[in-house]
Amino acid sequence: MGKMKQQKHLAVEGSFTNMPELNYVRLSYAQPYDYPYNEFITDAEVYVTSSEGERYNFVYGGDGGDFYANTAGSYFPEFPLDAAAQIGHTYTLHVVANSRTYQSTPATVKAPIPIDSVHFEVDEQVFSFKGYQERKKWPGYRVLVNYQDPEHEKNFLRWTFASQYEVSTQPEEYISPSSGLPAPKSCCSRCFLSEKLDRFRVVNDRLVNGKKVINQEVLFLPFERYLGVKHKLKVYQHSLTEEAYNFFRIMEQQKEAKGTVFDPPPAEVKGNMFNPNDAEEQVIGFFDASAVATREVVILRKDIDYPVAPFRWPDDCREIPGASKEIPADWLK
Numbered sequence: 264m265g266k267m268k269q270q271k272h273l274a275v276e277g278s279f280t281n282m283p284e285l286n287y288v289r290l291s292y293a294q295p296y297d298y299p300y301n302e303f304i305t306d307a308e309v310y311v312t313s314s315e316g317e318r319y320n321f322v323y324g325g326d327g328g329d330f331y332a333n334t335a336g337s338y339f340p341e342f343p344l345d346a347a348a349q350i351g352h353t354y355t356l357h358v359v360a361n362s363r364t365y366q367s368t369p370a371t372v373k374a375p376i377p378i379d380s381v382h383f384e385v386d387e388q389v390f391s392f393k394g395y396q397e398r399k400k401w402p403g404y405r406v407l408v409n410y411q412d413p414e415h416e417k418n419f420l421r422w423t424f425a426s427q428y429e430v431s432t433q434p435e436e437y438i439s440p441s442s443g444l445p446a447p448k449s450c451c452s453r454c455f456l457s458e459k460l461d462r463f464r465v466v467n468d469r470l471v472n473g474k475k476v477i478n479q480e481v482l483f484l485p486f487e488r489y490l491g492v493k494h495k496l497k498v499y500q501h502s503l504t505e506e507a508y509n510f511f512r513i514m515e516q517q518k519e520a521k522g523t524v525f526d527p528p529p530a531e532v533k534g535n536m537f538n539p540n541d542a543e544e545q546v547i548g549f550f551d552a553s554a555v556a557t558r559e560v561v562i563l564r565k566d567i568d569y570p571v572a573p574f575r576w577p578d579d580c581r582e583i584p585g586a587s588k589e590i591p592a593d594w595l596k
Contacts, residue, residue: 313355
């Protein structure tokens, strides 16, 4: 008997917030397990509507800016500055792909909860660098936030991050892989990288309703590479719907699972996208409409009171994936 043919499913990742730079929709097909490539959708009709009669069209491959370095399969608002969610408005994502129509369940935007402060504590945690599978324990900073939880209502929070950092490398120590002999390079030792950091970190206020929340951990940054010279970190605090909280909570549990008997059993990840004309079609993913509060902090290596070894990269720093020697426009601020 031959293999049963596995069906591919539409996969949706979308965000619509009060901050235009965070608004995007990413479309792909979840492939059978033996299919070696991602299949992104580049010709869909994508738009967001509100119960108040607003409509925001999204176009493929717009300027994702530094926040979304990988724009494969991504759609951005046609008029970015006009595409901002309003508190209390209810939004629905619509997608037309391959002659099929999809939409999300409506999501009402809750008021953002301000971040009072962001601070750091030295710690050691297991971490995997972007683009690498290996997970090992690194020294670094726990990123902590303080905020006041509003009382008399359920609140659900998630955090995302925009990261810009400088690296210093050693191109003069380059060794030729073909000869094994020193082959010093004259450029470049100073580069800059921008990354979007997502950790699926979510919390609810069941135990802290109406209280001041102190030292809520939202991220871990290894000293290695990320904190070798200077790091600008923008923290985005999203006020979620309960439906979004439940989705990201399960995603967090599955991502953090270590493969032991003490891990929670795998749960079905139910998104909020569906085909209104075919209730049996499985659609994967989630459209999140949320309001965001933000706080930016700058970390300098010279201010870290910890014996951190210099970042070692004996090559042109531009060989680091995503690195550029161009100084970001607001880097000196």
